[in-house]
Amino acid sequence: xxxxxxxxxxxxxxxxxxxxxxxxxxxxxxxxxxxxxxxxxxxxxxxxxxxxxxxxxxxxxxxxxxxxxxxxxxxxxxxxxxxxxxxxxxxxxxxxxxxxxxxxxxxxxxxxxxxxxxxxxxxxxxxxxxxxxxxxxxxxxxxxxxxxxxxxxxxxxxxxxxxxxxxxxxxxxxxxxxxxxxxxxxxxxxxxxxxxxxxxxxxxxxxxxxxxxxxxxxxxxxxxxxxxxxxxxxxxxxxxxxxxxxxxxxxxxxxxxx
Amino acid sequence: xxxxxxxxxxxxxxxxxxxxxxxxxxxxxxxxxxxxxxxxxxxxxxxxxxxxxxxxxxxxxxxxxxxxxxxxxxxxxxxxxxxxxxxxxxxxxxxxxxxxxxxxxxxxxxxxxxxxxxxxxxxxxxxxxxxxxxxxxxxxxxxxxxxxxxxxxxxxxxxxxxxxxxxxxxxxxxxxxxxxxxxxxxxxxxxxxxxxxxxxxxxxxxxxxxxxxxxxxxxxxxxxxxxxxxxxxxxxxxxxxxxxxxxxxxxxxxxxxxxxxxxxxxxxxxxxxxx
Numbered sequence: 001x002x003x004x005x006x007x008x009x010x011x012x013x014x015x016x017x018x019x020x021x022x023x024x025x026x027x028x029x030x031x032x033x034x035x036x037x038x039x040x041x042x043x044x045x046x047x048x049x050x051x052x053x054x055x056x057x058x059x060x061x062x063x064x065x066x067x068x069x070x071x072x073x074x075x076x077x078x079x080x081x082x083x084x085x086x087x088x089x090x091x092x093x094x095x096x097x098x099x100x101x102x103x104x105x106x107x108x109x110x111x112x113x114x115x116x117x118x119x120x121x122x123x124x125x126x127x128x129x130x131x132x133x134x135x136x137x138x139x140x141x142x143x144x145x146x147x148x149x150x151x152x153x154x155x156x157x158x159x160x161x162x163x164x165x166x167x168x169x170x171x172x173x174x175x176x177x178x179x180x181x182x183x184x185x186x187x188x189x190x191x192x193x194x195x196x197x198x199x200x201x202x203x204x205x206x207x208x209x210x211x212x213x214x215x216x217x218x219x220x221x222x223x224x225x226x227x228x229x230x231x232x233x234x235x236x237x238x239x240x241x242x243x244x245x246x247x248x249x250x251x252x253x254x255x256x257x258x
Numbered sequence: 259x260x261x262x263x264x265x266x267x268x269x270x271x272x273x274x275x276x277x278x279x280x281x282x283x284x285x286x287x288x289x290x291x292x293x294x295x296x297x298x299x300x301x302x303x304x305x306x307x308x309x310x311x312x313x314x315x316x317x318x319x320x321x322x323x324x325x326x327x328x329x330x331x332x333x334x335x336x337x338x339x340x341x342x343x344x345x346x347x348x349x350x351x352x353x354x355x356x357x358x359x360x361x362x363x364x365x366x367x368x369x370x371x372x373x374x375x376x377x378x379x380x381x382x383x384x385x386x387x388x389x390x391x392x393x394x395x396x397x398x399x400x401x402x403x404x405x406x407x408x409x410x411x412x413x414x415x416x417x418x419x420x421x422x423x424x425x426x427x428x429x430x431x432x433x434x435x436x437x438x439x440x441x442x443x444x445x446x447x448x449x450x451x452x453x454x455x456x457x458x459x460x461x462x463x464x465x466x467x468x469x470x471x472x473x474x475x476x477x478x479x480x481x482x483x484x485x486x487x488x489x490x491x492x493x494x495x496x497x498x499x500x501x502x503x504x505x506x507x508x509x510x511x512x513x514x515x516x517x518x519x520x521x522x523x524x525x526x527x528x529x530x531x532x533x
Contacts, residue, residue: 147346150315153332154339155361155412165360169351246351246392253394 034216039223042216047224051205056224059202062118063190066125070182074130075175078137079167088138095135103128104192111197121193121201128189129182136178140171173247176240183236187229202228262448263289263312263416267321270307281307283473285321289416292446294439296459298506299469299477300514305452308469309420312450313339325416335365338409342421344401348393348408355380355389358408365412379411380404382444383437399430403437410441416448424454432490435462439488456510460484460503461493468506470513477513480506 022036047056081087081095106127107120114120144167152158152166168175194203206221241248268285271278281304289295299305310316312323314333323330325337338361341347348357358376367375380386383403393401402422409417419438423431435458442449453459459466463482470477484498493499 145346147341147343148349150310151339151341151347153315154313154337155364155408156333156335157360157364161360161364165349165352169349172351246394249392250350250394 031213032215034219038216039219042214043220043223046217046220055200055205056202056228058118058200059190059194060228062121062193062201063125063186066122066189067129067179067182067186069122070126070129070133070186071179073126074133074178074182075137075168078134078175079141079163079171081134082138082141082171083167088142095131099131099135103189107193107196116197121190121198124193125186125189128185132181132185133175133178136174136181137171140174141167143174144170173244176244180233180236180240183232184229187225187232191225260291261288261324262291262293262326263450264324265308265312265321266324268308268311268318268323269320270304270311270316271319280473282311282318283475285469285474285476287467287476287479289448289450292448293465294442294449294451294463295465295467296463297450297452297467297469298454298456298459298510299474300471300510301454303469303471303513304474305454305469306420308474309339309418309450309452313337313418315339336415338412338414338417340402340405340409340417340419340422342424344398344405344422344425345393347405348401350392350394352392353389354385354391354393354396354404357393357404358389358411361408361412375411375413376407379407382410382441383407397430399426399434402426402434406434406437406441410445410447414447416450419449419451421453422451423458431458436490438462443486456503456506457494460499460506461488461490466502466506468509468513478509 018036025033025035026037028035081091103124107124110120110123110127114123148166148170152162157165190201191203191206194201195207198204202221202225206218206225209215209218209221265285265287268282269280270282271280285308297305297308307316311318312330314323314330314337325334328334349360352360355376358379359372362372362375376389377386380389383406385400385403385407388396388400393404396404405422423434426434438449438451439462441447451459451462453462460482466480466482467476468478468480469475480502482502484493484496484502
């Protein structure tokens with residue numbers, strides 16, 4: 001498939017849906033469902049000015065910070081728990097319990113502990129993103145190949161070298177899966193964390209528009225959130241393709257020539 | 259000749275829930291420096307268990323293994339292992355060259371030295387030009403060559419090979435057998451080669467160790483008095499080769515029927531057990 005055709009396939013349905021929305025809403029008189037024309041006009045006015053730096057950027061930075069903390073903590077703890085059967089048996093019930101708690105209900109607690117600033121919002125994101133990364137890392141570390149483990153032992157590959165060359169790479173496909181799930185959860189929590197006691201951010205701004213009956217602006221914020229999600233997932237896909245090129249190659253080789 | 263590897267009264271019992279399996283009953287033998295010894299036996303007789311114990315990867319239930327006089331209590335630094343499943347023993351996230359260099363890194367060798375050893379070892383196995391490829395981009399035979407190059411670059415005193423060619427096709431196998439012979443003759447490394455293939459054992463080895471079926475003991479030690487210069491055509495059509503392989507075959511058949519019986523008379527000219 002040529003590049004041009006790929007772009008066409010990828011953008012065809014979104015464009016068709018936008019076109020449908022445009023036509024269907026063209027002479028809408030409803031206050032709450034304004035024409036797409038108005039929403040797009042509001043989009044340019046609302047977001048392409050200073051708001052990009054004042055509201056969108058802080059949100060994205062908090063999201064990335066939360067993902068980074070969750071990633072480091074999740075992989076670190078996951079390697080520890082995945083390496084020890086006893087630790088795993090001890091931790092698993094607790095992990096299942098903690099994971100089952102929806103992060104939004106923790107917001108009041110985080111506000112009590114960390115105030116209403118950036119720390120609280122990052123904590124909310126971490127509290128949701130940690131689990132998929134942690135649990136997938138545990139699985140990935142646990143499922144490493146025994147023969148590779150023997151190879152490391154036979155050749156005296158121990159300690160940090162073993163961690164770097166055996167444990168982390170062999171768990172990396174699972175870790176990346178966990179990170180992909182965490183990214184989706186993180187965007188949701190980014191918005192939720194800004195709906196409580198916030199003074200800036202994408203979620204805060206959308207709520208402000210809604211409360212001020214600036215309906216086209218509110219809709220444009222929702223569009224922007226969707227676009228942000230698409231951009232992040234595209235960026236993640238590029239990262240994944242680079243980080244796991246060996247894995248995809250191996251899978252193709254194992255499936256045999258097709 | 260000095261004994262490089264000594265196995266004394268090796269016994270291994272696997273303790274399972276509710277039952278235990280005696281994989282090795284009592285194995286005693288030794289391998290001299292720069293010797294190439296093949297170990298054959300009926301399937302399920304514990305060949306791999308023996309090799310894993312010798313490699314320090316598995317703890318014996320009783321008995322001991324000495325490498326150059328020192329007790330093996332874990333994988334010793336002067337030993338390298340080539341496993342049967344090449345596809346699983348190479349790191350798929352590393353290039354061929356990185357795979358060969360990794361053990362050298364843990365040995366603490368400097369970068370230049372590592373690169374030189376890896377280059378030489380890859381050239382020695384005929385893979386001088388694929389260092390930048392990933393293992394899964396290569397055929398099975400080439401992957402096993404990489405595993406052999408990794409072992410050779412490590413410069414071990416003893417090289418343990420666990421049915422290394424069981425999963426490659428017949429032609430590749432013949433090439434790899436000759437590769438092992440030539441590497442052995444060139445480097446003088448001591449090799450213990452475990453196989454289920456009788457022809458392979460006779461073709462490769464200076465001595466063949468025949469194991470009985472489980473519970474396993476050493477059924478016979480056979481000296482292979484074929485010329486040192488061997489090749490697939492002349493050696494395999496040598497009447498002496500046929501004689502030796504028939505003898506080993508008969509031994510293994512007997513081992514399958516019920517081990518522990520006294521060995522039949524050695525073929526004419528063959529050395530007595532334990533020599």
